[in-house]
Amino acid sequence: MIKSKLSMAVVAALAFGATSVYAQDAQTAASSTQQQDQNGNQAPSAKNAKKLEAVTVTGSLIPQTQIETATPVITITADQMKARGFTSVAQALQQASFATGSVQGMQDTNSFTTTAETLSMFGLPVGFVKYLVDGRPMGSFPGLYNGSDTFNSISGIPMDLVDHVDILPGGQSSLYGSDAIAGVINIVLKKHVDAPTIDVRYGWYGDGGGASRRISFADSFTLGKWTSLVGAQFESTQPIWRRDRSLTSTYNTHGTSPETASRDYLVLTAYSNDGTKPGYQFMDPNNCANVSSQWGGTETKQHRTPQGDYCGSFYTPGAGTLTLDSKQVNAYTHNTFDINDNVQLYGDLLYNYSEKKFTNGSSTTWWGTSVATTQGAGYFWDPTVHGGSLMLLQHGFAPEEVGGYRNIMSKEYENSYMLTLGARGTFGQSNWDYDLGFTHSDDKLIDRSFQRLAGPMEAYFSKHVLGPQLGTYSGYPVFEPNYAAMYNPVSPTDFKGFTGYSTSHAKTWDNMLRGQVTNSSLFALPGGDAGVAVVLEGGNQGWDSTPDPRLMQNTTVDYGNGFTYSTPYYWGTSATPGAGHRSRYAATTEFKLPLLQQLTMDVSGRYDSYKVGSGTVSHGTYMIGLEYRPFDSLLLRGRYGTAFKVPTLSDEFQRPSNYYNSVTDYLNCGRLGFSGANIAKCPSLYESVQFKGTTMGNPALKPITATVWTYGVVWAPVERMSVSVDYLHWNISNEVNQMSADGLSNDEYLCDIGTIAPTSETCKVAFSLIQRGPGRTQNGIALLGNISGITTPKVNVSREQVNAINAHFDYGMEIGAYGKLVWAASYSDLLKHSYQDYPQDAPIDLLRHPGWSTDFKSKANASLTWMKDKWSTTLYVNRYGRTPNYLASHLDNYTDKGTGRLGAWTLWNASVTYNPMKNLGISLQVSNLFNKMPPVDNSYPGTTWGPYNSDNYNPYGRAFYLEANYKFGNGSGS
CATH class of the missing domain: 2.40.170.20 (TonB-dependent receptor, beta-barrel domain)
Known part of the structure; x- marks a missing residue:
């Protein structure tokens, strides 16, 4: 041998x-x-x-x-x-x-x-x-x-x-x-x-x-x-x-739900005094005409069932690198x-x-009202819509606005x-x-890393869209936005003014x-x-x-009339000091x-x-x-x-470190009847919830x-x-x-429906590590409060x-x-x-x-x-x-x-x-x-x-x- x-x-x-x-x-x-x-x-x-x-x-x-x-x-x-x-x-x-x-x-x-x-x-x-x-x-x-x-x-x-x-x-x-x-891998050089x-x-x-x-x-x-x-x-x-690549240039065309365009210009109602169901509110009198040249001319009026209308494109995934x-x-x-x-x-x-x-392309290059209103999961109160309503605004930036994604790479x-x-x-x-x-x-x-500067970005959209803050309602800030102004492009110069780079x-x-001593005989x-x-x-x-110090700092955003909020200097980015x-x-x-x-x-x-x-x-x-x-x-x-x-x-x-991520609130989605293949139809308030995570080392x-x-x-x-x-x-x-934050959220849902015994250690841990705001009732269904934080310890x-x-x-x-x-x-x-x-x-x-x-x-x-x-x-x-x-x-x-x-x-x-x-x-x-x-997986949703x-x-x-x-x-x- x-x-x-x-x-x-x-x-x-x-x-x-x-x-x-x-x-x-x-x-x-x-x-x-x-x-x-x-x-x-x-x-x-x-x-x-x-x-x-x-x-x-x-x-x-x-x-x-x-x-x-x-x-x-x-x-x-x-x-x-x-x-x-x-x-x-x-x-x-x-x-x-x-x-x-x-x-x-x-x-x-x-x-x-x-x-x-x-x-x-x-x-x-x-x-x-x-x-x-x-x-x-x-x-x-x-x-x-x-x-x-x-x-x-x-x-x-x-x-x-x-x-x-x-x-x-x-x-x-x-x-x-x-x-x-x-095992061991030994790389032997010449x-x-x-x-x-x-x-x-x-x-x-x-x-x-x-x-x-x-x-x-x-x-x-x-x-x-x-x-x-x-x-x-x-x-x-x-x-x-x-x-x-055709497989990654657009949203999934053969999924469990229809191909759905990105929500580049979105106005969302979460709750209204007149009982209006949560959904998208289309506030553009020009039917997306002002932004139709974006994404190579593919930005048009879109529709998601049952949520409603918005402006978006099927081609936004293509802005990222493989x-x-x-x-x-x-x-x-x-x-x-x-x-x-x-x-x-x-x-x-x-x-x-x-x-x-x-x-990462437009997936992490966008603005939303959650910049400074994270205590309300991005929502504010508008007394002029449906007799008063919780609202959310979102705008994803197109290549024409950023000056080309090739020029803002991390x-x-x-x-x-x-x-x-x-x-x-x-x-x-x-x-x-x-x-x-x-x-x-x-x-x-x-x-x-390419960053969004929370203060300058919020100041820009406060000036052009939100207007000054008028007060608070049940803990939510009150605004009366100029919704039509939402549907206007941002110039590359303005975009450059509220973005930049962190250096870590x-x-x-x-x-x-x-x-070593050796004797083979x-x-x-x-x-x-x-x-x-x-x-x-x-x-x-x-x-x-040693992260950029600004990643660990907050900045103050002034919304006028004496209302200021503290928000991370760089929005939506974490660090591990x-x-x-x-x-x-x-x-x-x-x-x-x-x-x-x-x-x-x-x-x-x-x-x-x-x-x-x-x-x-x-x-x-x-x-x-x-x-x-x-x-x-x-x-x-x-x-x-x-x-x-x-x-x-x-x-x-590792020092106590905060990070920001999004997670599906499986428990509230489940109580509303959305789970499994139709999870994508869960209201946006729960489908993708931004939370603040915390982890730290243990000597x-x-x-x-x-x-x-x-x-x-x-x-x-x-x-x-x-x-x-x-x-x-x-x-x-x-x-x-x-x-895992997603795993904890899913465990919480499985514990809620009894798939996992609520008295098990898994359920006790999930309930203790997920932090939520006050609960509410929606259409007679008792819901837990919004997920605000998740602790993921070692x-x-x-x-x-x-x-x-x-x-x-x-x-x-x-x-x-x-x-x-x-x-x-x-x-x-x-x-x-x-x-x-x-x-x-x-x-x-x-x-x-x-x-x-x-x-x-x-x-x-x-x-x-x-x-x-x-x-x-x-x-x-x-x-x-x-x-x-x-x-x-x-x-x-x-x-x-x-x-x-x-x-x-x-x-x-x-x-x-x-x-x-x-x-x-x-x-x-x-x-x-x-x-x-790759083998095409048609069980993904069209989103x-x-x-x-x-x-x-x-x-x-x-x-x-x-x-x-x-x-x-x-x-x-x-």
Whole structure:
């Protein structure tokens, strides 16, 4: 099996050398692999000569001769990524079979981390994956995922400077410490190139937008005992706008309700003295003629049943972006200096700078009377309408008013680096090796978000529409607006006068001093030499999020006649302030024990301790692994142990933070008879309620803990073929959980109708965390007051269990004069995923409760590569399994009418490479070969755009990439 796996690795390297002009023979490739450690570093020459057969792989600290061990390891090379049509390391990992979970990304333009990229391994939280660069922990992204969680972004990894990526599914804390609950991803950068190399790539999308340009350069050189690699990559990408895709350019045309235009000019009655039903009031004597030129001439008089008339357009969704406007520069260098045969100094530096822009379009670029009247949920009292009525006004800004949405995009600037300095070698002529290194990572983020200035904006509309305040009525401000003036465009100059940008700063940093001693021949056992590795680590880390001070301030709006109100300086925008640091230390020990020729045991243990303020957060973990080889071509393996995740710095040190969002008031909608498929018909007062949310950190949080185990089989029945199947299990406790506002609102409704027992802990929590105003009666129906606030705290109470299967297949074969073929395939399937909010509540089966999870249950991919002489070509297919439709997710069942699952989504990629000369490779890559759009989800209402789950799917379509790789000189290096 070992020989087969080595042969397979060599054939795969040859197969996927899409831009590698020079190929090593099997002996050279195997030797090169064996002489590098898990970080890709060349070991001192004396050590190489002594231990040519051993290699330190990701997943073990001890050099060994076996490629497959008790720990399942998936390896993806940079050339494989390109040949399979991937444009970045992030994309390759996100589309891997193990990445089954839904995650926010660049389509979520109203999230906290639009410019970051991450993944969910087997549906577990994004922060449960430990990311390494050359075996060293990657620094955290300064922004918080979903405004709450610290995580790693993989968007800044330069693909052209990556050698390969190792993925270890399953808990790995006994070797790698905190965060390694779901698994470990180790990104190994290049350490040597054969000759100065330049790579140029240009890409575009068949349906428009997203044009990209990338150029990279790398070179290695040797000066006496000094060796160095230097490389750089630059990439720029234009955005894809929603208007570029028919699926996202307009509101849903085949939903559960008719396609409904945006409410760009809206006057709404909520309650009237004469008993008039709530609804839209059309107050424009010109029937929208004054604004008909907006949205490219599509702004017209519209109607929603049963609410009424207004001015709007079907094309407002098109103003947002689907992908980023991005510019990114990476620089990297790897250096070694051999002091003598036993001592080598090393130093690495990886640098990343990026500028990224995006916009949410008109969805968050509008004015409404809720700017300064949030105590009335945006409503004011007009005594002249229907004998007195609660009224609401709203105006969404058109591109013609803002001067083009391209000119008001939010911007983020990231500046990060990772520096490592160290020494490694052998203690004399002994079997003891050492590695002592220091790593510092630093990541700074500047956020320039487009904002609406509440004071100037309200002053403008008070002058032109509302007029001075005349008093109050039952707590609501009283106005007599000039309604006809509502239906007039705002000039770009006036718009610029009440908008602007906030500037926020965030940063993370991490220092780690790490020492390791290893002896792979400690003493003899019946199966061979026992090995040991001991690691000591110490360091500190910090996080600081400093929002623009105006995001935390209020401003006073003067409505005349002595009436003033306090409102946030920037309207409708939240911030997550916080700062903290902590020191830590850890000790790790691993033993490799070949008990018999066929049986090897691997035992590891680790103790981590973090000093937080005046206290400590500590946890120990262990792992026991067994490898049994009844014969050469078969390996049976299993692991059992524990894993943990220390509370993140944001969990501990986030200051009380307010945020603004909208939520459906399911309880009041339900009492009025609107739920399920007809929720869109719920009166606007309850359909979309703006609320003020509050969350904060908790220094008393405990570590998240987990029991983890895997067992599996690796079989190599014939040369160059390998099949592996592994079963993985996680049992996670003490999980930190921030409540979902939508989930709390829905729970409140389910408690109100008795679906959930009102005395349950779930109901008690929902009732206590939702703040409401005074109640009222409408048409004889008792309603609760408007939702004014929702508190979403962090607590250490949740539990989670996951069972999954992960399988892989590789096979390479010679076909004589026709060249070579290489097959590869992988498959992952979630067999169980349960989640428990509180100990008193029953666990929720996430595979059967679509309201809790929209993850893929299964994912599979396969590739076929053919190569002959100067040609190679790869066909790659990726199948995403079924997911719940919107209505099933909304109603949390598959039994109501209209609920169900969406069909599988299958994407094909292809590439072809031609080497017209020894030093030049030219390739064409096509992603989404058949231009497959997401499975259309017709259970969305017509009031939404993009009838698909943007955390699972994208409508980017077919993309083309032309790439040329040229190596200078004769390829022997310099």
